[in-house]
Amino acid sequence: MAEEPVNKPTANEDDDFVDPWTVSGKSETGIDYDKLIKRFGSQKVDDEIIQRFEKVTGKRAHHFLRRGIFFSHRDIHNILNLYEAGKKFYLYTGRGPSSESMHIGHMIPFIFTKWLQDVFDVPLLIQLTDDEKVLWRDLKIEDARKMAFDNAKDIIAVGFDVEKTFIFNNLDFIGKCPAFYQNMVRIQKCVTYNQVKGIFGFGDSDVIGKITFPSIEAAPAFSTSFPFIFENKVLPCLVPCAIDQDPYFRMTRDVAARLKLPKPSLIHSTFLPALQGAQHKMSASDANTSIFLNDSAKHIKTKINKYAFSGGRTTVEEHRLKGGNTDVDISYKYLTFFLEDDDRLAEIKKEYESGVMLTGELKREAIDVITPWIQEYQKRRATVTDEVVEQFFKLRPLKF
Template identity: 60%
Template structure:
């Protein structure tokens, strides 16, 4: 009897340890999963306390805009939200919202994963015809990375070129560097300080895991990322109004910032921002790996040539297929872990074509080589077109987007 109890306790301890080891870790700087399929997003929704982007919300959005929603929404790539319904309610009652997203410029060349929030943001801006502010957090990268402030500022300008090249309208879009804008706008800095005054060290310690060894710059930074969610930070655009709702499309690792922002908002007499969250874009080596600017083989960069894209996909893209052709034809491929298929989910717009590829690959009829060939052609086209548009972005173009000004909207 004692042996049975001891055996049962041992089994329970092993199960608990396995569960602990399989627990995903996600914060704004680190994403780690022990599962070959990557992060368990259903668990993450529960852990963060946000809501699933369900079909009812997507149907409602389609009804409002009068056209199908973006394939990122149809396929669950943007999968969670906070109070999206509130933004849609206000929009339907004639109160337009604005969009806010951002980029931390830690590398000269952006990769495909960096494009995801901007693709979604541009679609939302076009579908709803609303203003957009884009924050370049060069100050954050200076604080967290081994970069000088001059280098972080330069990288912000380089990344702006790629963002602008995606086709944003300067009459509807304001892009700003924190380093530059903080000294230009009293209203922006006042909003930063007002936010800082309402957040204690204990709060940011609990949310972000800061310790006494972290610089005071890191501890103060969350208020800077929170500030663009308040319309009063942009008096030129919103005529000093505090009541213009904000929608933030971003990856779910940024949720801690906006949980803090939403907590502060009522005490500032402002509206809580709404959010839409995307899944993570997998590294070429699989969902357990992390894309890194220091590892050029972990992703497809926007500076890659056609030959580099072909080589990276063929050589590094993790396959969900069988070890041999015979095994693959017998058992089929696993689309949930195959990186080429996952990339097609992001960049192949044709739903019927994607579903046919999924069926054929899962059945073993379609081999990994064909899947990679299909992806290579799509990515080469996307990257080469992006490069052509980027080459046309001049310093004057950047100035057009970054000058504080009234946009085309009346408030």
């Protein structure tokens, strides 16, 4: 099989725009993920892979897999083969803190990562790229660090196992771990300025910190960056992430071969769309595009009723006659992420598309699913103290 392109894949004017900082779709139905797979050179998560997950783990596939929310991969077979052979690997994912509270779109990779940690019983590294936010935004180091710790509490509340999970923020951690910095330098030596421009589109006026940042996101994909966890053992890595982070790991996989280290495997998620429509993912910088984890039940209801783009018709009569369009309806799209009952989801789809269910009723379904999910989450979040965060950030071996 041909290796994926290392440089930024070329896109036509009609193509969706997806990079680590901007996501914009051309169609009202959202990003064309099949096209994105072809452009990025990844592989589709098909029925065979889903069945293999179930065979190897002995568990039913997560609904994110069954519904194509995690839709693309690089070398996932390698990880499944390793696990089947009784060999070890670890998980690595991350978050670029950009707001005091995360929104439900940020939760998608973490919900799935928790499932992976549980079913494979493996260690997990979570990188908080507060340095990235300082370099890309008008943000002070002190503010970025605070956001990182606030977001760490949001992430911990997903339910990760502290004995198997290490969380770190770059602005504090890199100075404490010489091996991590040494791997950063090894990576930097393998990538030219022209290559990093080609992959990420950096320009001559970009600050020099941006040019070196990709090496920081790449380093956790190598177990030798964490001798206090892995004792310099070389373990393969699986990275669950949204598809917009893939450019970092195309570069990392190219570097891995040159460093004679295992290439990280990846599994990519789609985006939870903004309330206003599927062309954009949720944004932390605009409260009205997103449902935040600290929103009250009243806020959630207001946001969905007021802002969630509808696939309904202009009049009730026309809707009853022609039915609604679930391909563009945001309330329905949110249900595909958060309603676990496959039969109920299929029933809602059928009723809405046939005109039996109206837009207001569909919005109520979304409110009734998302509100209790967030309320349960908020109960867990309230128990995450500074002392709990310290346990996750402590440099220590992990159980695996």
